[in-house]
Structure formats: structure tokens, C-alpha cells
Amino acid sequence: QWDLKTDWLGQEIVYKEQVKSTQLVAHELAREDAKHGTVVVAREQTEGRGRMRRYWDSKDGLGLWFSSIIRPMYIEPKRASQLTLVAAVAIADCLSKKGLDIKIKWPNDIFVGGRKLAGILTEMQAEQDFVQYIILGIGMNVNHEIEDLHDSIKEKATSLFLETREKMNLNHLLDQLLEELELKYEMFIEDGFHLFKEKWESYAYKIGEWLQVKTNNTWDAKVIGIHEDGALIVTDRQDQEQVLYSAEIIW
Ligand code: BTN
Numbered sequence: 517q518w519d520l521k522t523d524w525l526g527q528e529i530v531y532k533e534q535v536k537s538t539q540l541v542a543h544e545l546a547r548e549d550a551k552h553g554t555v556v557v558a559r560e561q562t563e564g565r566g567r568m569r570r571y572w573d574s575k576d577g578l579g580l581w582f583s584s585i586i587r588p589m590y591i592e593p594k595r596a597s598q599l600t601l602v603a604a605v606a607i608a609d610c611l612s613k614k615g616l617d618i619k620i621k622w623p624n625d626i627f628v629g630g631r632k633l634a635g636i637l638t639e640m641q642a643e644q645d646f647v648q649y650i651i652l653g654i655g656m657n658v659n660h661e662i663e664d665l666h667d668s669i670k671e672k673a674t675s676l677f678l679e680t681r682e683k684m685n686l687n688h689l690l691d692q693l694l695e696e697l698e699l700k701y702e703m704f705i706e707d708g709f710h711l712f713k714e715k716w717e718s719y720a721y722k723i724g725e726w727l728q729v730k731t732n733n734t735w736d737a738k739v740i741g742i743h744e745d746g747a748l749i750v751t752d753r754q755d756q757e758q759v760l761y762s763a764e765i766i767w
Pocket of ligand 1: 537538561563565567635636653654
């Protein structure tokens, strides 16, 4: 059934019909010593989760909902957050090959035509300065028709079908994504994040435009790029450069 050209990512695939969240299953498997590169895929998630404890709508067979267990040999916890950005570039490269004009909204939303197509959720298990494992969760809306999008996101979300008018085979798409993710992960581990800086900036959503950033309070900012360590660089109304490690961008 699978024709996957990777060395380790997805060589072990755990396929589930229905789960609460593939993140939960992946955490369980990781605790039971599942191999580096094990991927959990589900047809449906009943409690799919997004960043900031948001709900992630994951209906039966409409999209790709999967979580990969990554066991980096020697990376510090702070580099784990860069992995999210690397994964975003991998997804963007993979989808750009299909002719889509992909944008990345920092840190990890994949946009097309001003609407969200996919999201990434990275969760890390670390002890002191040692990363035990990372669960890299990716959710992508694939074959949704407009009525399949949850009312609360209808205005803000999209699917590959809505963008291309083509229904896609989920397994093939998963193969393509895993291949790109493995390639980019290896580049990242070998050479670090700096290789991805320019690429990421070329995909950055609304770069150079004024928008709002929420930290302790909400203020105007203009995205100018990302730092070599993955932080977002913006300027404020006083023309001061600010480096953000965690913030929510209101676009
Ligand atoms: C976000 O945009 O906030 C991140 C969304 C991540 C969703 C994926 S779907 C597969 C994995 N399982 C989950 O419960 N969440 C991630």
C-alpha cells in the first residue's frame, strides 16, 4: 500500500481509525520506547488539539492527521522549537511543488490565499538539558468541501481541495510529506537552523506589513524576518527592533 522513499521517517506507521488525538497515542508509544521516526496516523480524531489548547477539527478521512516520534541524538531543548519552523518549510516546499502559493505564519501555520491550510504542534519531553523525544504533530485539511469546514473557521480556513479543485489520495500525500520532512530534518541536524532562515523568510506571511502582536499586551509590529535561532524579528511603532520567542500574531 505504501511506496515510501524514506530511511527512517514513517518506516514504522501506526494507523488508527479513530483516536482522541494522534499526539496522545504518539506520547504513549514514545514512553514504550517506540523507534525514532514512528508515525501515528488517524482517519479521525475526536479531540484533535492545536496550539494554545485550541481544538483542531479532524473529521473522518478528510485530512491528514499525524504525529511523528522524533528522537534527536544530541539537541538542546531550545533547538526543538526550531524543528517546528523546519517542518513548516518542509510542508511549504512539498505543497509549492503542487503549484500552490504557500505562506508560513510564524511560528507554524501554513497558509494559502490568506487562509489556514495546515498547522503544526510540537510537544517535547525533556529532562534537564536532554531532549528525550519530540512529538511532531501535523494537521492538514485535504479533501474538505466548503461545508466540511467547521462554522467557526469557515472564513479563515481552507483545504487542498478548495485550493486546487482536486481530491487527493491521503496516503500519497503523506508519503510526499514524510519524504520532505526527513530530508529537511537531516539538513537541520547536520547543519543547524541557519540554512532555513532565508527559505523561511521567503515564505513568511505578511512580511513587512503592519500587524498586531500579543505578548503581555497587544501592540503594532512589522515582521522583518527571523533570527538564526528561530525567533521572530519585528519592529515596533518607535522603530525599535524586538525579538520574540513567544507571542501570538494577530493578522
Ligand atoms: C495548530 O495549528 O494549532 C496545530 C494543529 C496541529 C493538529 C495536528 S493533527 C495531528 C496531531 N494531533 C493532534 O491532536 N494535533 C496534531
